[in-house]
Amino acid sequence: MQQSRSSQISLADTPYYHCVSRCVRQCYLCGIDQHSGKSFEHRRGWVERRLLELVSVYSIDICAYAVMSNHVHVVLHVDKKSAHTWSQEEVLTKWHRIHKGTLLTQRFLKGEPLSEAEIQAVTDTAEIYRGRLYDISWFMRNLNEFIARAANTEDECTGRFWEGRFKSQALLNESALLSCMAYVDLNPVRAKVATTPENARYTSIYSRIQAMKCNSNTSELLPFTGECKQHDSKLLPIGLTDYLELVDTMGRIIRDDKPGYINSNYAPILSRLGIKQIHWQTLTTSFEKLFSYAAGCEVTMRRFKQNTNRQRARGIKNAKLLSNAS
Structure with missing residues (x-):
């Protein structure tokens, strides 16, 4: 049974949300269709450009994104306060x-x-x-409708391109946010589309790495701590180099030739968050399966359930994976 958006989004609990849009049936958003052999790779650029265009309009920031063959991941930060200063x-x-x-x-x-x-x-x-202009539903609507129209025009067809609604997960604490971002940035690696994060095109981590190589900031993306000289409350709770090390370490853990192997070279963020390695591996490889409409420690998930008038919070039994970081 589908839930209303009001039961999935509560800005009183968190401004961070993980959204996923998937194509219907076997439609291809990007990549190469194995059935027809037709390439849709150019559509990845459509999605990325549209995302960055919407960020310049909305009071919503992008923390992470990944454009896959038949779905799109995006982690958003809603800045309601800024919208009310316009x-x-x-x-x-x-x-x-x-x-x-x-x-x-x-x-x-x-x-x-x-x-x-x-x-x-x-x-x-x-x-x-x-x-x-700070509503996630409108943001995703402006993304999905634009891409659907362009794809249908190119395919010379009509009809639904995306599934009925995008999936939304509330990220209720820092560990939920960071593990979800790593999960999103590692999507191409897990799907064997890319071998390393630095060659995973059309992802936020690729964009950040390219900007770092040019000694510049990715102004369209929410910055990490230390990336901005001026004080800004809108900063991701980790340094960029620490995050890159974290993602790279997690990428090594899920390599096909090392199933279940835990690298002894820990990323600095692990000790600060107090999350066990096996828990972090589980989070970054199965985030969508572990949590439904919200992700966080047990306390924050129960509060979110109360504030959104839900009878239960699916995935709350997995909150112990994040409880040490709350």
Whole structure:
């Protein structure tokens, strides 16, 4: 039974969410279709460019993403506070970059004279748009509809391209966030699309590594601690080099020629989070299976269940994997 978005998203509990969109049946988003032999590799660029375009419009940041052959992973950070600092003109300008808006909002931005009733209508509409600009459902809708239309046009067909709804997981603490990010960034390695994170194209870790090589920041992605000189509360709770070491270590653990092997060269983040190696390996290889609508330690998951009026929180028995980091 499908759950309402209000039961899956609670900004009072966390601003971080893992979202997954999958293609219907055997449709290929990207990659090479084994049935027809047709290549859809160029569509990976569509998804990546659209994601980065939406980030420049929405008050939502991207922590991690991976564009796979028939699905897309993205870890999002909702910045509701920033959205409420935007002026009415900023809100309308941003919304008009991806939508037409209304006739009144168009006239307002052109500086045309409006009556008091019309100005009030514009104000009311702007507040609706403001709420949408930090809404994950609208973000994913603007991503998926754009890609679906482009793919259907290219395939010269109509009909549904994505599954009915995207899957959403709330990430309730730092260990849930970091393990999910590593899980997302390692998707191409697990699928044997790439041998190492640094050659896994169309992922956030690839983008970050390329930026690091050029001694620059990936401004479209939420920065790690230490990447920005100025104080910023919107920073991922780990240094970039530590995260890269973490992902690389986890990638070595899941190599085909070393099943179940735990590398003795621990990443620094493991000791700081207090997560046992076997737990971390389980998290970064089976994150989606372990947790459903939310992931975190038992306390945060129970609070999330209460705040979203759910009868139970699926996956709560696996919360012990994250409990040491809460």
